[in-house]
Amino acid sequence: MPETKDRPYHHGDLRRALIDTALAMLAADQNWAFTLREVARRTGVSHAAPYKHFRDRESLLRELARIGFIRLGQAMTAAMSAGGACVREKFIAGAQACIGFALCNPGLYRLMFSADADKTADRPLHDAAMETFGILLRLLQEGQIRGSFRPIAINALAAASWAQVHGLAMLAISGQLAEEKVGREPVRAALDVLLDGLCC
């Protein structure tokens, strides 16, 4: 039982442990101002150990963002599966899952779309983001085939949809959406407005 041992020289899975610590700090502070040394400290290793697993600080941040995109994708997929047969219902479910994810993980969500998680410099991150984006794209295509969504260029549909969902998520995070009550009503209403424009 290696978990009862106090401190074996070799951690076992330091990479994972560092990621977990960093995710925890991100969730606690809702920002990624933490220092690499602090992450190492809290993980119980020397301040140089992380460099055996991440080229530099940004590299760790990009890995956090990648995990964020994977989790977001899972949340959206799950919500859409449970969201009824109608594409419109599925869309609403997926969008609310995205906004809910952002509200539950504001720091992580911000990091995912920040310049510090540069997708042009990290293929795995880029792929994860595209994969999650693809979930939306496939739903739009399905809706068009079924005749639920207007047959305009898929790019325009995607731009409008993604902008709306991501925009709402960012506004929700900033608290700019909840002047009086943080309820789902304005979000739902905004999505309905979009869908009224989207649908045939």
Place this chain on the structure above:
Amino acid sequence: MPETKDRPYHHGDLRRALIDTALAMLAADQNWAFTLREVARRTGVSHAAPYKHFRDRESLLRELARIGFIRLGQAMTAAMSAGGACVREKFIAGAQACIGFALCNPGLYRLMFSADADKTADRPLHDAAMETFGILLRLLQEGQIRGSFRPIAINALAAASWAQVHGLAMLAISGQLAEEKVGREPVRAALDVLLDGLCC
């Protein structure tokens, strides 16, 4: 003629000079990773001088963001004035001005909406942001009064509109909007989709 003097001990308007330098660096690098010391260096003063004008580094960043909101507001107001009499046209003009501003000043735009420009910690910044947001709100109200926009809760209208415009701007900045061509077409189409849902 004080401007011909080489280096008077008192700069004259160091605060403004620091802001200009920082804005230039922000525009050059499209990020705000620059250090306060570097700003001081390029402005030709000692590294401690900025602290006479800004409590800390973040304080300077917030001031940059405030200026960004003012400039964005001016750009949107100007575009809307020149955008025809129809509210729908005005909306399109204002939205495109916002997206154009973001594309011309990606770094500044990102900073304005980043957690580093914390609006809850800076009244002037908060006010500037609200003032610019108010431009959109007033247009929506005008549109409702004229009967151009659907008479749903103004909050829902605002959420949908602001999310769409801001979302498109962020996507445009990230280059995620221009898979093949960076043309205005997808943006215009996305705005039309929104307006189809917004209008009566």
Place this chain on the structure above:
DNA sequence: CAATATAAGTTTCTCCTGTAAACATGGAGG
């Protein structure tokens, strides 16, 4: 108009960070 208070700069100092290099360790394969 001199004396001086004050705003605006500068120097110096401390603590901390990111990151490189050299060194240590212990588990896996010959």
Place this chain on the structure above:
DNA sequence: CCTCCATGTTTACAGGAGAAACTTATATTG
């Protein structure tokens, strides 16, 4: 059993944030 290598550790260094103490020009006041 012995040696290699991935994974840790120690040590070292260049820079940055910000505080404190010191300096200088400008504005005020008797």
